[in-house]
Amino acid sequence: MGLWARRTRACSKRRPGSSKCDSQFFHAGLVAATFLILLGLSLLYLPDPLALEPATAAPEVTLLIWTHPFGRKRPLPDCLVRYGVDGCVLTDDPRAYASADGVLVHHRDVVGGNAELPPEVGRPSGQKWIWLNYESPSHTPSLWRLEGRFNLTMSYRTDSDIFLPYGYLVLKHGSGQLLSEPSRTSRPGFVAWVVSNWVDSQARVAFYYQLSQYIQVDVFGRAGRSIPEGSGSVVQLVKHYHFYLALENSQHRDYITEKLWNAVLAGAVPVVLGPSRKNYERFLPPEAFIHVDDFPSVKALARYLAELRRDPARLQGHLRWRTGYGLRQPTFWGEHYCTACRVLRKNLGHTQVVHNLTGWFES
Template identity: 55%
Template structure:
């Protein structure tokens, strides 16, 4: 493993949210809710997964999930994953939709990888994304103090974080970037080129580069004890979600060379490195289960919004803001 993970990420890339209160799936009281049928219109990215049992996983009762299109006429809601309908691999559900049926727009990609948003204005009733202002908010994960119980989340979704021992701080690789989407027009790619003039950065992931090494995807740097190096949103924005010492922001340094010198210093100074890692001893991590948690959270939201029939307006302007 490496000492620092160069995230070069937007707020999407900070996949572990530090929230004042855990935003988790809460069980519903079945006696006061009639059953809900939720139709999965397409499986995200064409990867089939069996619809989960929401009661078994999250104690959500009276929720039926199905991917059988024949259920459309009587489904209370339909989840539509953006990628399939945007690329033409699937059509939107047929109109006119059944009375009071809700269409849910689901997307967990960044705005630069969310094409044709303008084609879906005034179509959906609810949004489900990693944005905190979504109608249905499902982060990639979040942190919570160990002293506080993570309500509604089974133990296999909760991972206590550990502070690496002194011997574990000495690692053969110092800086690594795990990247799946690579474009020469990206600011993070330009920053990568500037940083590699001063320090070696090992590149892993499905980046499509000829010299990309390995095919690791979604490397769990938070679980591994890496220190994220981030750019994009301001430090104040990141600190809404993470303890201030949990990451290194490129804006903390006047030059790229200054950042590189700081990272090299961390290798020589384990006590200074520990200042970026000691916070871990007080937190656990909830890691979202793709896509079971999303479907069950959506079903729960449909129960809470039975009478809502308004339409999402300005989808593109909102998501690209």
């Protein structure tokens, strides 16, 4: 949890914008970092989730999708055609359980009562159960129920057995949506925030209340104005703004969601509330975002945003990095299935059990 979010808890019941509360947001320091890109790396200081393995004689494997996430059934992709992943057969037919090499189980569906865990009786020797979850620890209940049941983990966390984030940068010559240095003249808007799940106890809501005391923030989504017709998506809307509030619903290690990547794709400078600046810098160059912990107070942050808006040359300092990169945003959930299947094939013959799922994921 970031410095701002920790101090927000103590201020959550006070009037937003009060001097007593505002003064508690101490300067976390802008981390000075030398940003090195080694030729051939796809991610910034991260393992490459989609690096294809060299061709091997490994046998074809079958991955059973035990639960379609959140109960929404979708067609299963051809992994070779869509993602270049060979030797993988996907199925959601439970009758394949007795012969499947792996079983992918979505956490929320099991603990929420929409599905039961696969049966231990009749489980083939060597079959691997894969725990799938893309919610933060704050929204991942009942982990204790699953201790010692799984063999592999799959999530946004970089230390997962199967790592696939919400988004990541690739070098310009790689596969991804190319980024460019956007024009600022076509952006009449100042700061936007799209939010659908408004909870007053969340740090991001307290942050918004305070920021809006000093500058105009246009709020869209179920908790604000409707996204204008013709915008087509959040990205199209944000293209009309200089800054976007990429505020996570909770602050945890590596929990950096599509909120950040929507801003990046739209060419807006993201103002982030989530894990630490150091954590974000594993995914982005340090100048690519503005962290709320960079400032001694919300008022100071608001002043900085206003200054940037009036000074296009300084604002471009947060955007020039874009010309060297593309953006990859994995498609939910087909790409996740194929990535899991690729790692499953690589791990045939290896036996392991996740003994401390709770301790790991909540760390």
